[in-house]
Amino acid sequence: MTIDMTQFLQTFYEESFEGLDIMESELLNLDVGAADAETINTIFRAAHSIKGGSGTFGLSAVAEYTHVMETLLDEMRDGRRQVTQEGVDVLLRSVDVLRSMLTALRDGDELDGQGISDSQKELDTLLASGAGATIQETISETANQSDNDSVTEWQITFRPHKNMLKTGNDTVRMLRELCSLGDAKIQANLESLPLLTELDPEESHLGWIIDLSGEVTESQIKEIFEWVDDECDLKIVPLKPDSVEEVSIQDAPQPEVIDSQDRRTATDRRTGDRRKATTESASIRVSIDKVDELINTVGELVITQSMLGQFGEAEDFTPEHIEKLRDGLGQLERYTRELQESVMRIRMLPISFVFQRFPRLVHDLSGKLEKKIELRMSGEGTELDKTVMEKIGDPLVHLVRNSIDHGIEMPAMRAASGKSETGVVHLNAYHQGGNIVIEITDDGAGLNREKILNKAIKNGLVSANEQLTNEQIDDLVFSPGLSTADQVSDISGRGVGMDVVRKNIRSLGGTVEVKSSPGKGSTFSIRLPLTLAILDGQLVTVGKETYIVPLVSIVESIQVKQENVNRISGRGEVYKLRDDYIPIVRLYHLFGIKPRSEVLNNGLLVVVEAEGHKIALYVDDLQGQQQVVIKSLETNFKKVEGLSGATILGDGTVALILDISGLVTLTKTAGVPDLTVIDGGIVAA
Amino acid sequence: MTDIAQTVGNTDIMTAGDVSQQQYLTFMLAGEEYGVDILRVQEIKGWDTVTQIPNTPKYIRGVINLRGTIVPIIDMRCRFNLEELTYGPTTVVIVLKVNSKDKSRIMGIVVDGVSDVYNMPDEEIKPSPDFGSAVDTNFVKGLATVHEKMVIVLDIDHMCNSDELSDIEAATN
Amino acid sequence: MAVKILAVDDSASMRQMVSFTLKGAGYDVEEAADGQQALTKAKSGKFNLVISDVNMPVMDGIALIKELRALADYKFTPILMLTTESTSDKKQEGKSAGATGWIVKPFNPDQLLATVKKVVG
Numbered sequence: 012m013t014i015d016m017t018q019f020l021q022t023f024y025e026e027s028f029e030g031l032d033i034m035e036s037e038l039l040n041l042d043v044g045a046a047d048a049e050t051i052n053t054i055f056r057a058a059h060s061i062k063g064g065s066g067t068f069g070l071s072a073v074a075e076y077t078h079v080m081e082t083l084l085d086e087m088r089d090g091r092r093q094v095t096q097e098g099v100d101v102l103l104r105s106v107d108v109l110r111s112m113l114t115a116l117r118d119g120d121e122l123d124g125q126g127i128s129d130s131q132k133e134l135d136t137l138l139a140s141g142a143g144a145t146i147q148e149t150i151s152e153t154a155n156q157s158d159n160d161s162v163t164e165w166q167i168t169f170r171p172h173k174n175m176l177k178t179g180n181d182t183v184r185m186l187r188e189l190c191s192l193g194d195a196k197i198q199a200n201l202e203s204l205p206l207l208t209e210l211d212p213e214e215s216h217l218g219w220i221i222d223l224s225g226e227v228t229e230s231q232i233k234e235i236f237e238w239v240d241d242e243c244d245l246k247i248v249p250l251k252p253d254s255v256e257e258v259s260i261q262d263a264p265q266p267e268v269i270d271s272q273d274r275r276t277a278t279d280r281r282t283g284d285r286r287k288a289t290t291e292s293a294s295i296r297v298s299i300d301k302v303d304e305l306i307n308t309v310g311e312l313v314i315t316q317s318m319l320g321q322f323g324e325a326e327d328f329t330p331e332h333i334e335k336l337r338d339g340l341g342q343l344e345r346y347t348r349e350l351q352e353s354v355m356r357i358r359m360l361p362i363s364f365v366f367q368r369f370p371r372l373v374h375d376l377s378g379k380l381e382k383k384i385e386l387r388m389s390g391e392g393t394e395l396d397k398t399v400m401e402k403i404g405d406p407l408v409h410l411v412r413n414s415i416d417h418g419i420e421m422p423a424m425r426a427a428s429g430k431s432e433t434g435v436v437h438l439n440a441y442h443q444g445g446n447i448v449i450e451i452t453d454d455g456a457g458l459n460r461e462k463i464l465n466k467a468i469k470n471g472l473v474s475a476n477e478q479l480t481n482e483q484i485d486d487l488v489f490s491p492g493l494s495t496a497d498q499v500s501d502i503s504g505r506g507v508g509m510d511v512v513r514k515n516i517r518s519l520g521g522t523v524e525v526k527s528s529p530g531k532g533s534t535f536s537i538r539l540p541l542t543l544a545i546l547d548g549q550l551v552t553v554g555k556e557t558y559i560v561p562l563v564s565i566v567e568s569i570q571v572k573q574e575n576v577n578r579i580s581g582r583g584e585v586y587k588l589r590d591d592y593i594p595i596v597r598l599y600h601l602f603g604i605k606p607r608s609e610v611l612n613n614g615l616l617v618v619v620e621a622e623g624h625k626i627a628l629y630v631d632d633l634q635g636q637q638q639v640v641i642k643s644l645e646t647n648f649k650k651v652e653g654l655s656g657a658t659i660l661g662d663g664t665v666a667l668i669l670d671i672s673g674l675v676t677l678t679k680t681a682g683v684p685d686l687t688v689i690d691g692g693i694v695a696a
Numbered sequence: 697m698t699d700i701a702q703t704v705g706n707t708d709i710m711t712a713g714d715v716s717q718q719q720y721l722t723f724m725l726a727g728e729e730y731g732v733d734i735l736r737v738q739e740i741k742g743w744d745t746v747t748q749i750p751n752t753p754k755y756i757r758g759v760i761n762l763r764g765t766i767v768p769i770i771d772m773r774c775r776f777n778l779e780e781l782t783y784g785p786t787t788v789v790i791v792l793k794v795n796s797k798d799k800s801r802i803m804g805i806v807v808d809g810v811s812d813v814y815n816m817p818d819e820e821i822k823p824s825p826d827f828g829s830a831v832d833t834n835f836v837k838g839l840a841t842v843h844e845k846m847v848i849v850l851d852i853d854h855m856c857n858s859d860e861l862s863d864i865e866a867a868t869n
Numbered sequence: 870m871a872v873k874i875l876a877v878d879d880s881a882s883m884r885q886m887v888s889f890t891l892k893g894a895g896y897d898v899e900e901a902a903d904g905q906q907a908l909t910k911a912k913s914g915k916f917n918l919v920i921s922d923v924n925m926p927v928m929d930g931i932a933l934i935k936e937l938r939a940l941a942d943y944k945f946t947p948i949l950m951l952t953t954e955s956t957s958d959k960k961q962e963g964k965s966a967g968a969t970g971w972i973v974k975p976f977n978p979d980q981l982l983a984t985v986k987k988v989v990g
Contacts, residue, residue, distance in 0.1 A: 016886070018889075019882045019885050019886045019889075020882075022881050022882040022885055023880075023882035026880060026881050026882055053926070055924070056879065056924045056925070056926065059924050059953070060879065060880045060883075060924075062953070063880065063883065063922075063951075063953060063974045063975065064880055064882050064883060066974060066975030067883065067886065067974060067975040067976065067977075068882070068886075074975070176945060177938070177944060177945065177967065178948075178964065178967050178968060178969050179945050179946055179947040179948055179967075179968075179969035180947075180969050180970070181947075181988075184987060184988060188987060213944070213945075237970070238964075238969060238970030238971070239970075241961075241964065242964075556747065556748060601750065601751075602748075602750030602751065603750055603751065604748065604750070642764070642765070642766045643766065644749075644759070644766055646765065646766065646801070647765065647766060647767050647768060647801040647802045647803060648749070648759065648766070648768040648801075648803075651749055651750070651751070651752070652751075653750065653751075654749070654750075657747070657759060657766045659761045659764065663761055664745055664747060664761065665747035665758075665759050665760060665761050665766060666747065667747065667749065667750075
């Protein structure tokens with residue numbers, strides 16, 4: 012029966028990538044001076060599994076490549092090889108190579124032959140230099156014996172040792188196998204059989220003589236007794252012809268020259284089915300409890316549905332029915348909400364999946380830049396949506412690189428300013444409101460405000476005599492073209508980074524802002540919604556249109572007090588709220604709608620905040636609050652600045668969802684309404 | 697919802713055994729008859745309330761909810777700079793599947809009424825002379841004559857893919 | 870009565886392959902991801918054959934074999950180790966612990982089936 016191995020490949024790839032992650036993090040954890048045995052063992056097991064699996068599932072290039080890694084690790088765990096920093100680095104690099112090999116194979120891409128053989132050489136060199144290492148390993152264990160092909164009859168004397176049965180070996184099995192090779196005449200030898208009273212039934216007391224005739228080779232016979240080699244007395248004597256003796260010629264096959272380029276077989280290259288290489292995986296691991304929860308909730312829904320269905324059958328509606336209907340609908344709402352929460356929880360994974368790539372990154376980067384950096388991480392257990400997590404990885408990497416490259420100073424400079432030579436980069440994640448907050452803090456030099464301002468003026472983003480607060484200057488770092496790096500390093504600083512980071516985070520429905528203290532350090536805060544699909548919203552009406560304001564962005568809603576409205580010529584209106592002056596945004600003007608009233612007093616101001624900016628939205632009315640499902644505008648239309656999507660209300664009509672950070676940007680670029688005309692007399696001069 | 701199947705029965709066969717024929721759904725707009733590739737027509741529905749989208753060209757009326765999907769509605773009279781009408785129960789919206797770059801979108805166009813379905817071989821669609829203004833000739837695939845009437849055959853993809861309607865390439869992923 | 874086999878390996882893909890292969894041939898198969906899990910399962914069900922990897926977390930294959938042999942029900946049950954050619958010394962260790970024999974990785978399904986058939990019928 013031929014079994015198609017490819018069905019197991021998906022699992023193999025998944026567990027191999029996990030294994031590689033474990034190898035990497037444990038290698039980084041390895042204390043070179045006092046290597047922990049269990050840690051080495053864990054790394055060994057991971058390599059061993061990948062090697063075993065790849066061999067079994069036909070990925071011979073991977074099996075060969077992993078072989079030397081496994082040998083090195085085996086020696087280390089046995090104490091036959093010292094754990095050195097060089098060794099760790101070589102292994103770390105080979106983990107990278109292995110990762111790219113597996114990715115290429117999984118996606119049907121070309122393998123990097125040169126990279127692989129270079130790495131292979133590195134591993135071989137290390138192996139050869141170690142204590143007690145042998146490159147020449149026999150791949151196959153079975154000794155090739157010169158087969159005595161002309162022998163057609165054998166006499167086999169087989170006597171198990173007393174305890175052979177206790178290893179689960181059964182003489183009958185071996186005799187049966189002999190019979191399958193040819194004609195066998197079996198005779199039992201009862202000489203050593205003790206008296207019944209002294210007989211231990213768990214021990215073997217018998218021997219056998221078997222006359223086997225047929226086209227049988229000695230190696231075939233030996234194979235049958237392979238397992239019990241040391242637990243029995245075995246003699247195999249050829250009866251005729253008798254020319255050749257029992258000499259086994261150990262013919263170990265040539266140690267395989269591991270040149271993966273030649274060795275690549277057709278099975279390793281997936282032709283035709285080239286899947287687009289994405290770092291996003293198509294499956295998710297779910298704990299069985301979550302699934303059970305789902306099943307329970309669905310069960311309750313079904314019950315509720317059939318209960319409600321009964322009312323559809325009713326002949327007439329009594330007040331009693333209405334009461335029951337209300338109850339049923341209440342139940343429906345409850346279970347639907349539970350179902351929704353359960354399903355969303357399934358897509359949630361701890362952020363550690365993203366955080367785990369940072370130790371390696373910091374390790375490599377600090378080495379490259381010759382800076383001393385300590386990475387601290389907290390809140391790794393904080394959960395977020397799988398898709399959001401996959402997309403936040405790159406922006407996070409950029410921010411961390413930025414902190415290390417531009418934030419943390421060189422050790423000498425740090426010492427000179429009284430800081431410890433080792434800089435600290437702290438990754439933190441926690442839940443707040445309906446969001447997850449990810450903070451990247453460094454104790455470096457902070458943002459260089461002068462440089463940023465100058466660059467911004469030079470790029471025309473800001474006019475030379477504009478007054479900006481420190482926070483506003485800091486925020487400029489997210490503008491396009493604003494790299495203040497003196498040289499463009501390949502790490503960061505090409506000037507295309509931070510604005511793309513903000514754009515990508517915004518596209519996930521999130522925001523990013525920075526707080527910086529010169530000389531002390533900076534903190535970048537990313538705020539992301541816990542899920543991409545659902546939003547808690549406040550319905551507001553402007554004219555005849557209904558809009559949704561994300562609840563998390565609402566600071567407060569206020570009735571307008573005319574005396575607090577101030578006008579700034581050329582800039583619009585601001586509202587004095589306690590100590591803040593908040594720009595007023597007349598939504599109807601921005602959106603070109605006819606409002607119910609243009610007089611501020613008659614409506615409400617909804618104060619919202621995004622990325623550190625507060626604005627006050629002028630609306631006609633507040634409606635209710637509800638959870639809405641976010642529907643994309645871009646699917647069939649396009650992205651509209653100021654809107655993050657649309658939703659369908661209970662009555663089937665479409666309501667647009669406001670994107671607060673987008674609105675903030677819009678208000679900067681949009682013109683101010685012609686105020687003198689509309690406010691008809693009531694003007695705060 | 698008009699049943700297209702009913703109108704298909706009225707097909708016009710120009711030449712027997714002509715391979716390069718396509719079926720077109722025609723509609724009326726200010727007295728003129730226009731045609732669109734019937735394979736692009738997803739459905740035909742009546743006029744429903746539309747939610748306006750801010751800061752979009754006037755001919756984009758807004759969006760509607762089509763069984764859970766957000767679909768933009770284009771006002772054809774406005775698009776072609778024709779006199780506007782108030783829309784009511786007899787107004788028809790043709791929901792089209794438009795191809796742009798590597799994906800397809802659903803959009804609706806508001807027309808006066810649906811006309812018929814015709815078979816038209818490609819050769820019968822003659823290139824249109826340059827009218828100058830009203831209808832941007834990019835949208836017009838050509839002119840055809842059916843039953844002595846002139847049908848303006850539209851190129852849906854061009855019409856619905858101009859800058860205002862889809863993302864400018866730099867902005868898309 | 871169907872023959873019950875316990876397959877032990879910390880690699881999910883290996884477990885799947887072994888399980889699939891053996892089930893396809895009509896055997897009843899249960900899986901365990903490490904020696905401890907396997908021991909627990911063995912105690913609560915009577916298996917006719919145990920196939921186990923050597924390198925596993927929590928309790929490795931050698932320890933598992935020793936534990937199984939100490940149980941009355943498993944004194945004579947065939948236990949096969951999955952070994953690789955580079956860990957041949959493990960075979961001896963396994964035998965000393967009481968293993969019946971071994972299957973060398975990588976193996977193809979047919980080899981697995983042939984060996985299982987020999988041992989268990």
